[in-house]
Amino acid sequence: MPSDRDITEEGSVSCSDAPGMGRRDWLKLGAGAALVGFSACDGRGALEELRPPAGAADDAWRAVRGRFLLEPGRAYLNNASLGMPPREVVDAVCEGYRHLSSEPLDGKHLLQDQIAEEVVPRLATLLGASPSEVVLTRNASEALHLQTTGLDLSPGDEVLITSQEHPAGRRPWLFRAARDGVAVNEVFVPSPLPTEEEIVEAFARAITPRTRAIAFCHVTRGGHRYPVRALCEMARSRGLVSLVDGAQAVGQFPTHLGELGCDAYSASLHKWMLGPSGTGFLYVRAAARDRIRSAFAHDASLESPAFDPPGTLDLPVRAALSSALDFVETLGLERIEARCRFLSDHLKARLSESSRVTLLSSNAGQSAPGSTIFEVEGIDALEAVPLIESRADAHIDEHQRDGHNAIRISTHVYNTTEEVDRVVAALLD
Template structure:
């Protein structure tokens, strides 16, 4: 059995001397998967015309066919999109909203997704409603109640995260979807962090659409996400780029949206293979335990709260930064970014510093190449002055 931590680090291209605690933002591609993507690019380049016209269409479907069972889904209900942002936008911008309609999401929605909701609301006269979910969160019941309390007879669409980005909370998506569907409200799940991170049975969640990045926790090259649509919800949506196969069906429309690099899509099965080689459950268990123990040590040392109890956490967790680190030298988002940069320069730690609920939080991720020692530098923040962000 392959050992994790330092022992597996050589299978990634990561700089050798940094504690890389932010798999959650953009993932990291294993060397083997990188080589597979390179192989696809080379195969394309020797005769782009033949590859794009003949090889690519079935190859895309074959790649979807290889990963669909991992999500307990049918290949005909899944398309590749470039990223979660594109998938969410395709759904939001395809739907018809009327003045007075409400699009319901939460104040934990990813910034880009919240903007897409606002954009669509502004263009159609609909109202964007963002339910407040308390931070730190205390239970799935509390999250469920906070969101369901904001349903109204005008709610037309619920957009919820499976795992929130900055705040790293697992939302009770099945229960929320059930509640929405009983009221005839359609549901779009932003599962940017779902694939590879959680054991997924996408159809049984019951949503209309599920978007998930493969380039985070499924080890695919960047630029690879899935858009799953329930059969009856497929005809309602179109890709952001309308192309040759407009109105020729869900998979045809999304499989060709113009010329692009198809290597990330075609390499997604290699990412899944890598995960399987290491053992899917073993990886998920390892990552969750490591993120949790790292965050628990930070919280204990700093005397600050974690984002949530363990049952709401996966392979990411966050802890509020100590008071001495809560001085904003610039607007809070800019301070957060500057802190990340300075911590990397000073401490060789890549950790996500994120604003939430009026404070800055350190979000740590855990992946197979991490080990407990990687978190020590963050735990010891309390002994250090924060880097200057002025």
Template sequence: MTNSPDPGPGLVDRREWLRLGAAGAAALGLPACAAWNEGEAASEAPPTLQPPAGVEDADWEDVRAHFLVEPGTAYLNNSSIGMPPRQVIDAVAAGYRAMAELPARGRSALSARIAEDVVPGLARLFSVDTDEVTLTRNASEALHLQSIGVRLDPGDEVLITSQEHPAGRRPWEFRQTREGIGVNQVFIPSPLPAEEEILSRLEDAITPRTRAVAFCHVTRGGHLYPVQAICGLARERSLVSLVDGAQAVGQFPIDLSSLGCDAYAVSLHKWMLAPAGTGFLCVRRDARDRIRTAFAPDATPERPQFEPPGTAAFPVRAAIGSAVDFVTTLGVEAIEARCRFLSDHLKSRLAEMTGVTLLSGAREQSAPGSTIFEKEGLDAVAAVGAIETLASAHIDEHQRDGHNAIRVSTHIYNTTAQVDRFVEALARTTG
């Protein structure tokens, strides 16, 4: 924990240090700066959760009280892993308690909650049928299942993009090695080009042996792909369309029935704020002839059996229901607007700095809460540690897609003051 940064004499004057907040204040023996701790980690029960009236920090103050973030920390790295609110943590703990008190009874109560509440809740939120949702441990597992499930013969080809996460790429490399499936990685520039160019790059790569196209809805760098258009192209060319939704779900409303994809892989422990170890795979009913389970030899299109067999982390899965309740109480549109408000604030602060190049595209090509940029002369990996030390702000690097970029991901629980603190630390970070 790096809550007491000592930037050393001369680097930050006393006023600046105080502006940096609790850590600086503590080091000077002064009471913590209110702005730093505002709404963070209160020990009493949080206020009843209600949809916020607007997008400003004050509108979200009560919501912030639902998070347990370590005081003084600006957690700006939700794209890596999200921060579940109290009610989710409490649900996980209650589930493990129930299983400890009487395991069989606990298991059946939690299984009932998963079947009757969690899966139907997810299906409703993403506009698909309950039997199209299969819970997984994460997006990687879902991506693997959807990729290895596609019916392919040796010599058949799939298209993926150059911006896939390893979790989206590796299953295809596996099939390439094991079965001789051709994997054609199509280069897509970052920042994203216009939709027409993305489509034509993919279309130009289709050969008579191409059978499937797999791509991200939102990439690790926060680029938002024209998912409906790519799925439309796939349908026109009789290709199976497989989407990696790990960075998309929870940031903005998603209607899987209108996206037009055949399968969609989800991480619930990022923007959906569910406990770690949660995700799901959606295989659309009319794709079950082309995508099959990896487990059950007796599966049929009516009973597809995508579910990995064996004992699951029932308390963790049951607690997804609390995350769904949290998100739906606030409203996904409101979450999107708040995430966008914070990243717009970040972008406007970055625009004031010299030597900064924003790599995130315009609204229609960027996710609401994820921003990437380069700062001239700054090594992104070194900057992650330096900024954590200087300002207790947690960010990530994005040294991929040809960039030496920093990624800042702002979720509803962040504040403009935290973004400002990060920007001020960035301004002081060199090398």
């Protein structure tokens, strides 16, 4: 993981340099220098001020909270729905659009180069993949459609999904069932999760001679964390393709796709990675290209798989992922994981003080660090969430799925124990 990449040594471009600069001027500075110019253009978001926090407690993370635009005093504990990009990411999007609008073709080429030469390779490195295995998408849903519709299947072939899929993961399979006559069979997975062995065993039991693939979440909407490596190993040993929905995983803890062993993996970058809204990616393992194919190119080949959605793109949004990568790499994914876990442990401790609360999140190994779900006796989650939000000046979410009438609280690095306490007090009042 290139977490030791020192952005500040790559040079900086002051805001007064930026207007009127042509593509060649920008490129003369090198992609990294241009990137820093975009990131720090208004002088507020300079990354060199950000230091890796020491420890997981609030004091060490106060400066990090200051990087977010959320009104002071308001608490955002719904990161699992949509992440909150820090100001350097917002600045990068603005500067990208400014450049694109003042010098359209120069801007376009500069941003395209930045995405191809900077964003995709760095993202691939962070994910333990090769750049040729990763393409950017608008979100996880788009990537899930591409991996599902790209899988080579014949009528009557079977696919196993779980009872805990997000609609974004389930709907592409319903499409394959309706269009191609694929049988989509659901493996029931209880919530809270059973043991890892029981999950793998439930999949193994459901395999028939017609089964071709298994599909499941790395982390579910409710924060349950699946044994991805064990499931992919089992799938490979039975000759099956494995396809993973990583929307709730990437950015919350280190994820090494090569080691996980999945054939395809789709994720959002606008949730836990703190990228701008409208960003995600699709990973297809190089060795799986004979079974998962491009939805776009008639002339795609194993060497040139052409998974990229074609056409004019939201280049400034994608290029701003450089700034999100800077941010996450400076903090470090291990430290982000520890901080998220610290906050959700605090939340769980506070909730367990009430006999009315039933915690539904599994133990640490099987729950995502930042997402917690629970039921409160006598409370309808849908009705309670807006009330709690207005009492605590906070954002949270419901989780009426998997048979639960639950509330979901998702904590990222910018939250504090005080915010958690405030929400719990409003909740139990």
